[in-house]
Amino acid sequence: MIRIDNTRFGTIEIEEASVMHFSEGLVGFPNEKRFALIHNANEPIAHLQSLDTPAIALPVVDRHLFGKEYPSPGPAELARSAGLGGDDFIVLVPISKKNQNVRANMLAPIIVNAGNRQAAQVVLDPQRYSTHAPIQ
């Protein structure tokens, strides 16, 4: 078990097997390499909690909120180009909340190889996707 104090969720304990490994960190946060997904079953918004920096918890939603067409290219191709491999993927989309507005960073989703938990934030086509897409 990995224990981490002073997160927004208080002290949490994470099983080693559920740690996601980001070899390149997040874009702009290259030193954050280990995360755990904290998800309350009743809430649509989950959090990627950094296991290196307690204060860092990135709010995310599942890609299925954005329909079957998202993301393009699809998860398998994104994983391959990010060097992740595998055949079962989780795709998470970062969101930010300002006042009552929730915006999704559809340009830069997070892709996780569900098998080995290797993960990366990938950047899609900026002509097609925005970092602050409104959520209906």
Added chain:
Amino acid sequence: MLIVNRKLGERIVIGGGIEITVTEISARKVRLGIVAPRGVSVLRGEVHDEVAAANASALDSESAAQSDSKEEARE
């Protein structure tokens, strides 16, 4: 910052796995060809900065929302 002069067609090799080739030069623009291993992201600087800012803003909005909820709890 390392600064090197390169002519059209010349390359720079970084770390053995990354190659940057000057493929076209005009008055105000150069075209670069980049070869990098899978798993090494190659981004235009302004796109990288936009995504980094979006990540920072998502983290900030989260701590703001958290302190908001603390405020509410106090009221």
